[in-house]
Amino acid sequence: MAREINLVPDIKGEMIKTLKLRNLIYFICIAVGITSLSVVAIFWLISGGQKLALDGKKTTLETLSKKLNSYSDLNEFLTIKDQVGNISTLTSNKKVLSRTFNVLSALIPTGADTITVSELNVNLSNNQPKLSFDAQANAGKEPYIDYNVLDSFKKSMQYMRYDYGNYVDKNGAKIPAYCMIESGADGATFSDSSRGIYAFWTIDAEGCNPSSETKTSDYTTEDYNGQQVVRIWRTPQYSDWYKQTKVEGQPYMSLDGQISGVEHFNSACITYTGNASQNSSNPKWIESNENCLLVPGGTEGINVSDSSNGRGAGDELVLRFSAVISIAPEVYNFTNSHVLAIAPSGRRNVTDSYVQIQSMFGERARDCAEDDTACSANTNNVNGEN
Numbered sequence: 001m002a003r004e005i006n007l008v009p010d011i012k013g014e015m016i017k018t019l020k021l022r023n024l025i026y027f028i029c030i031a032v033g034i035t036s037l038s039v040v041a042i043f044w045l046i047s048g049g050q051k052l053a054l055d056g057k058k059t060t061l062e063t064l065s066k067k068l069n070s071y072s073d074l075n076e077f078l079t080i081k082d083q084v085g086n087i088s089t090l091t092s093n094k095k096v097l098s099r100t101f102n103v104l105s106a107l108i109p110t111g112a113d114t115i116t117v118s119e120l121n122v123n124l125s126n127n128q129p130k131l132s133f134d135a136q137a138n139a140g141k142e143p144y145i146d147y148n149v150l151d152s153f154k155k156s157m158q159y160m161r162y163d164y165g166n167y168v169d170k171n172g173a174k175i176p177a178y179c180m181i182e183s184g185a186d187g188a189t190f191s192d193s194s195r196g197i198y199a200f201w202t203i204d205a206e207g208c209n210p211s212s213e214t215k216t217s218d219y220t221t222e223d224y225n226g227q228q229v230v231r232i233w234r235t236p237q238y239s240d241w242y243k244q245t246k247v248e249g250q251p252y253m254s255l256d257g258q259i260s261g262v263e264h265f266n267s268a269c270i271t272y273t274g275n276a277s278q279n280s281s282n283p284k285w286i287e288s289n290e291n292c293l294l295v296p297g298g299t300e301g302i303n304v305s306d307s308s309n310g311r312g313a314g315d316e317l318v319l320r321f322s323a324v325i326s327i328a329p330e331v332y333n334f335t336n337s338h339v340l341a342i343a344p345s346g347r348r349n350v351t352d353s354y355v356q357i358q359s360m361f362g363e364r365a366r367d368c369a370e371d372d373t374a375c376s377a378n379t380n381n382v383n384g385e386n
Contacts, residue, residue, distance in 0.1 A: 094334035095124045100131070101187065103327060106160060106294065106341035107131075113149040114138045116312070118364035129327040136310060136318035136365040150304065150321055158298030159344035161289045162328060164336040165267040167199065167232050170218065172260065173211035175201055177337040180232075181224070189340070196235025197340075201263065204228045219263065234265040234340075236272055238285050255283060265338070268292075294328055294341055301326040309375050310365035317375055320365045 100122050108115050114137070121132040137149040167175045181200040183189050190198050202208050203216055204227070210216060219230045241253035241262060251262035257272035269292035276283035295301035307321040330336055368375035 095129075095332040096334055096339075097122060097124065097332070099332055099339055102339070102341045103131070103294070103331060106343050107325065109153060109156075113152065115149070115153060116318075124332055127329050129329055129332050131325045131327060132323070134320070134322050134364060136312055136320050138312065138316060138318050147307070147319060150307065150319055154299055154302055154304060156344040157295040157302050157325070160294035161269070161342040162292050162294045162331050162339060163267055163269045163289065163342060164292075164330070164339040165265055165269070166337055167201065167234075167263070167265050169210045169214060169263050170261060171211050171213045172266075173213075175232075175263075176207060179203075179205055179208035180338070181229070182338065195237060196233065198231050198233045198235070199265075199338075200224050200227075200229035201232050202227050203230050230263060232263045232265065234338075236264070236285075238274075239282070242274065242283065244281065268336075289342065292328070292330070294331065296326055296328055309368050311368065311372070311375060312365050313363040318365045320367075 104117075108117065115135050116138070117133045117135045119134040123130045123132065137153065166177075167180055169175060179202050181202065190200070192198065203210065203219060203221060210219070216228075221228045221230055223229070236253060236257075236259065237251075238253065241251045241259060242255075243250070243252055246252045246254075246260075249261060251259075253259045253272075253274075255274035255276060257274075259266075270287060270289045273286045273288070274283035275286065302323060302325045304321055304323045307319060310318050310320040312318045331339055331341075370376075
């Protein structure tokens with residue numbers, strides 16, 4: 001049996017193991033170095049390629065910039081483009097100052113107790129429109145200077161409402177606001193004493209045609225100032241529209257106030273409810289408008305100051321005062337169409353003509369003269385102050 005004798009000393013064996021370990025480490029270092037150099041080379045190539053690409057793009061952009069700046073109408077084009085981009089923003093922020101006429105016609109009483117405005121300021125610069133004015137109150141009878149007129153005016157603020165919405169055709173398609181005529185030459189809202197408020201739809205005007213489901217011949221037209229128009233009722237015609245059973249192609253108004261089959265006004269504020277418990281063929285209708293307050297806060301929305309006795313332009317005794325009234329911002333928003341103020345009696349104000357508005361304004365009242373005891377001694381002012 002052969003025997004193997006290890007003649008290599010132990011120290012020699014350890015040295016051989018160390019050399020093998022050294023060679024392995026050298027190999028790993030060389031492999032890592034080669035890999036690192038390869039990665040660096042790849043990154044350098046990528047970086048160089050990107051630089052070349054960016055240089056190429058820069059050259060292209062400079063060329064295009066020079067070409068663009070060479071256009072003579074560039075400034076005008078950029079201005080128009082900017083304005084077109086801002087149309088929606090401008091529209092949403094636009095206010096309609098002329099609606100003040102309609103607001104005043106609802107706010108200012110014109111009966112036996114009158115209030116005449118001598119100076120008016122309308123502030124639409126923030127989200128809370130305000131009407132500031134100097135005015136005089138006239139009771140129309142003895143004692144003439146009567147704070148009850150002004151007190152009644154203040155209390156009426158809680159009953160003021162407004163309404164807005166859209167006119168629609170028989171199929172419920174919205175009719176553009178510019179297609180509607182809502183008042184005559186004197187500015188008075190169209191109204192029928194027994195049937196309520198209406199407007200004219202210029203059905204043949206450009207962009208005003210009915211929706212595709214109907215045609216002009218499906219509507220009853222009439223002539224108004226040489227135009228073919230369709231009369232659309234803003235006030236629901238309960239007796240004509242309500243039916244116990246809906247009939248296809250005919251006007252229909254349900255007990256929950258939904259209207260179909262007839263051109264009408266879709267209100268964003270007013271709801272209509274019919275009560276047919278007693279008479280199903282002729283229900284009692286209730287009109288409700290709880291959310292669209294013309295004067296937010298009611299009596300808290302008006303601030304009256306500087307009341308005093310005075311003489312009007314006709315030498316009549318009057319109560320002078322200054323007031324600031326806050327108005328709901330939605331009333332003046334351009335995006336809200338067909339806005340209408342509603343008088344405190346609960347009926348829509350339909351006498352808002354420019355002729356009536358003129359009668360609301362007058363010469364500022366004079367202070368009481370020193371020797372005018374009928375004026376200065378009157379004690380019907382607020383808290384007895386003169």
